Amino acid sequence: MExxxxxxxxxxxxxxxxGLYTVIARDHLVKKLIGLGVFQVSVIMFYVSMGKVTGGTAxxxxxxxxxxxxxxxxxxxHVLMLTAIVVGVATLAVGLALVVRIREAYGTAEEDELQRMxxxxx
Amino acid sequence: xSSKPPMRMREKVLLRVASRVFIPLILLFALYVQFHGDxxxxxxxxxxxxxxxxxxxxxxxxxxxxxxxxxxxxxVERSVALGLxxxxxxxxxxxxxxxRFLDYGVLDHHSSMHGQHxxxxxxxxxxxxxxxxxxxxxxxxxxxxxxx
Amino acid sequence: xxxxxxxxxxxxITAVTIAGLNDLFAAAMLxxxxxxxxxxxxxxxxxxxxxxxxxxxxxxxxxxLMLGALSLTGNRENQQPLRLGPFVVVLLTGAVLIYGTLDxxxxxxxxxxxxxxxxxxxxxxxxxxFGLPNIVTVVLGSYRGFDTLGETAVIFTAGxxxxxLLLGRRKRRDGDEVETSGEGHGDAKS
Numbered sequence: 001m002e003x004x005x006x007x008x009x010x011x012x013x014x015x016x017x018x019g020l021y022t023v024i025a026r027d028h029l030v031k032k033l034i035g036l037g038v039f040q041v042s043v044i045m046f047y048v049s050m051g052k053v054t055g056g057t058a059x060x061x062x063x064x065x066x067x068x069x070x071x072x073x074x075x076x077x078h079v080l081m082l083t084a085i086v087v088g089v090a091t092l093a094v095g096l097a098l099v100v101r102i103r104e105a106y107g108t109a110e111e112d113e114l115q116r117m118x119x120x121x122x
Numbered sequence: 123x124s125s126k127p128p129m130r131m132r133e134k135v136l137l138r139v140a141s142r143v144f145i146p147l148i149l150l151f152a153l154y155v156q157f158h159g160d161x162x163x164x165x166x167x168x169x170x171x172x173x174x175x176x177x178x179x180x181x182x183x184x185x186x187x188x189x190x191x192x193x194x195x196x197x198v199e200r201s202v203a204l205g206l207x208x209x210x211x212x213x214x215x216x217x218x219x220x221x222r223f224l225d226y227g228v229l230d231h232h233s234s235m236h237g238q239h240x241x242x243x244x245x246x247x248x249x250x251x252x253x254x255x256x257x258x259x260x261x262x263x264x265x266x267x268x269x270x
Numbered sequence: 271x272x273x274x275x276x277x278x279x280x281x282x283i284t285a286v287t288i289a290g291l292n293d294l295f296a297a298a299m300l301x302x303x304x305x306x307x308x309x310x311x312x313x314x315x316x317x318x319x320x321x322x323x324x325x326x327x328x329x330x331x332x333x334x335l336m337l338g339a340l341s342l343t344g345n346r347e348n349q350q351p352l353r354l355g356p357f358v359v360v361l362l363t364g365a366v367l368i369y370g371t372l373d374x375x376x377x378x379x380x381x382x383x384x385x386x387x388x389x390x391x392x393x394x395x396x397x398x399x400f401g402l403p404n405i406v407t408v409v410l411g412s413y414r415g416f417d418t419l420g421e422t423a424v425i426f427t428a429g430x431x432x433x434x435l436l437l438g439r440r441k442r443r444d445g446d447e448v449e450t451s452g453e454g455h456g457d458a459k460s
């Protein structure tokens with residue numbers, strides 16, 4: 001029964017592996033970035049689910065009702081992941097910009113074709 | 123917006139009318155999220171993204187040229203750096219007032235709590251500015267490029 | 271509990287569909303749906319600020335960026351069968367990671383080590399020292415101000431990086447690219 005308590009981490013690992021498979025097995029570079037996004041979201045999910053407290057509430061202190069004795073979920077993972085999401089989209093944009101430039105230079109964004117081209121040149 | 127939208131979009135009346143209603147609401151909501159972030163869910167990161175999303179929607183419906191007339195590239199380019207400068211500047215201001223870097227308590231003479239409120243408000247503004255401007259800059263760079 | 275399980279199941283189905291699709295346009299749209307499902311899950315896990323960000327970023331900006339990039343790179347991917355090598359690697363990695371989770375504290379356990387160290391101080395300090403209701407904002411802005419400054423610098427750097435990658439060449443070659451750019455900017459997005 002104790003092992004079933006960590007089912008949330010199992011789902012996270014499952015999502016992470018789907019993302020990882022997309023990154024290493026698919027050829028199109030944009031598809032790899034989408035896979036990387038799935039991977040990233042699974043890491044965020046890992047942290048946020050770690051911060052959840054059963055019976056807790058969102059870490060915002062209510063105004064009028066007596067605020068003592070309320071159980072809050074851990075705010076620290078929320079802070080870290082909040083910034084990570086926005087940084088994630090900024091780095092995703094850098095990745096997409098790189099793909100666009102690769103596509104312009106080589107005429108394709110498929111990794112196997114790129115490798116074939118590089119092999120033919122050298 | 124007096125300038126003409128691109129040909130294909132002009133026919134999509136529903137999109138244009140709906141976006142005219144929604145875009146001001148999105149921008150207003152972004153400002154609410156920005157300045158109410160101390161009290162409810164929200165803050166600079168979310169507000170910046172929502173603000174940029176409003177302008178991106180505008181750009182998608184009315185065309186990039188129209189968007190660039192509303193928000194010129196020079197403003198976007200400068201805001202990217204300005205937001206980070208505001209954030210760092212608050213830290214330096216704390217140093218100059220005799221506190222530690224990013225220790226906002228010294229920003230107000232009377233109570234350190236007010237200083238903290240002020241500091242958090244200003245750095246959230248800086249964060250929001252940088253995030254919104256960066257997202258818009260990325261959109262400009264991506265959408266303004268021709269397929270070769 | 272049951273809502274979370276259903277949402278997690280939907281999430282996994284969406285992820286598998288994304289991994290299997292050859293149509294990248296559909297994959298980009300599905301990744302927006304994926305983000306929205308995640309945002310619902312974050313709300314259930316009490317992370318309202320994270321949910322907010324994920325909904326705005328994942329379902330809004332990143333989908334638009336992905337579609338913008340696809341309009342520049344083409345949205346069909348070559349057909350590919352399931353590859354055995356990567357699949358085995360992924361399976362092994364997953365098994366090791368799941369073995370690692372067996373030592374983790376149970377989901378939602380209030381006695382977990384993560385809740386013992388700094389979090390109670392933050393929660394107590396938000397009212398006592400700051401008088402601000404949103405603990406996340408207090409930690410983000412004040413307790414971990416350096417962290418946030420660094421993150422903002424990363425976003426700034428990423429923005430500069432994209433500008434350097436996508437805007438540099440266009441300026442230099444402005445003269446000879448005018449003839450080829452017959453179509454308007456808005457058309458590519460519509």
